[in-house]
Amino acid sequence: MTTLSPFKIVPLLLPAAFLIILLVLWLPERIELLDNVYMDTFKTSFVGILLEALPFVLAGALLSSLLQVFVPDEVLSRWIPKKPVPAILFACLLGVIFPVCECGMIPLVRRLIHKGMPVYVAIVFILSGPIINPVVYGATFMAFRSHPDLAYARMGLAFAVAFLIGLIVYVTVKKSPVRWSMERETGGNAHLHAARGGRLASVFVHTSDEFFDMGKYLIIGCLLTAGIQTFMVRESLSAIGGHPLGSYLFMMGLAFALSLCSTSDAFVASTFLHTFPAGSLIAFMVLGPMLDFKNAMMLMALFKTKFALYLFFLIAACVFVGSVLISVWL
Template sequence: MVKWRNYLLEILFLPIIAVVLAIFLMDKTVDFSSFHLAASPRLLDVKTLFLSILLEAIPFVLLGVFFSAFIQTFVRDEQVRRWTPKNPLIAIPFAALLGFLFPVCECAIVPIVRRLILKGMPVYVGIVFLLAGPVINPVVMAATYMAFPAQPDMVLHRSLIAALVAVSTGALVKIFLKRNPLKWGAELGIEHEARHDEANRGKLGAVFRHAVDEFFDMGKYLIFGALVSAVLQVYFSREILTAVGQTPVYSHLAMMGLGFVFSLCSEADAFIAASFANTFSKGSLVAFMVFGPMIDFKNTLMLLSVFRFPFVAKLIAVVFTLVLAFTLFLPM
């Protein structure tokens, strides 16, 4: 029963993805005997956006899975436990600063956090790193500064609110989490991999084997998320956004929704936010740049491949509420 649950998404999604990819990658038309589909301009836009999201994300996913495989092969469980501070008051800020030391985007961080938790890192520490890492790192800070050269304080606001949201969420997970949120298959996965490692003659071979397995495990969710994000971006009316951009609460909700739907890489989303600067408030732009890297559509699917659904749903609700509250009420 568990095996079928683990492979349900593959059974449902892979045929759909294969057909859509075949259509998108063709030149202008697809002709199946009597069936003829002409590519409309919007369909071509979806194709372009889909491929751009995919090509933008894949290098970071590869970086993440190789880093995850390196951890699996060369870092022992007791080392992770020893390096992680035991005191939550120290461990939570420590996790928030990990992103500055190890800059990874939201596409790459899910497999890394899963590996660290399996190795013995407390879940609440891993969640803080998961949320803070894609925002509080030097690459994203530099990109934000370049996108808002006339407003350098946007870097500070983005980093500060991301840190507050990540630390607050980690504290709530520490207080209220009662059981391991990892999926049953993920919990057993490390034991299976450890047995394989014993039979593996070279550690370099083990790194590549783990990286390949993890890439295909995460890749299907990335592809499906990128496809849905591209469709929504093309068919979502921008006129509606302009209409709601003048109302404080609605403008924040709209930009957070766009951050979820657009599924942009955290190194690039500041430039998209800057393009809305004449329509939306500074607070709503910060909400876009904080919520999107923490929770977006493709990242949600990747989280669902690792954590149980109730935990992911509660995590999204908490992050959404905290980002909205901090960006609405903190002076900027």
């Protein structure tokens, strides 16, 4: 009999609590928002965001499954340069070759660390891999067709943040921060499926599992975003968007709470294009894949608590400062 893992349940609690608070505190004062016009707008917005994002989520799940089944972990370990700067550059660009969604990144990296990948290289791969890859770039470019510079800025800031954090971790962390007592991820499910029906069957099973696992986060994110866009008073959004500090903190907090997949978050961010500054949208699209609620739980499981909190601070600070600086260019 299978049991639900806490790491699959807990990430759903924060968005659900956010939605419940919204319903309890907000809607009774604005009962007119339940009018058919608002509900039609909500449904149209939700379906539009969802349909735009689904193909990219499916593509990401398929590519991740192909990597899981056909590429041995040892291949990546043999390719890593020995010197720190080339190794960090290699890890920053590894997602271009092996596009893995953040939903499956940490189990993969855990195996690579156990096979000898340096921790600072693994962290760079965790941060950059879900963003700097062709699938995410294509999704971002499609979401901001009229503003392609936002796609370039997202890739550039993700590269800079991952590279800088990799250097900081290499210089400041000398002891291994990994919880070695944890049970090792061996890809047993994939091997079991492969034994039953071959590698092709394993690809389809892994793809469907990852697609539906990511899909629940995508649907919750689309629901909350459509609700914010439809029911929240435009003046309130404009007030937040017009406040320099508030817009960045709001979008970074939203990215953490929604826990969207990196192949779909650009479509959510694009709905805020005319109410929030471009820099805050970049912060949303870079912070989310690096540090959201579900990833934070998995990082806390992989690394010791003190190091995990240190890593969270580095990610938030670098993304905030970098997005503010890059907004000058945008």
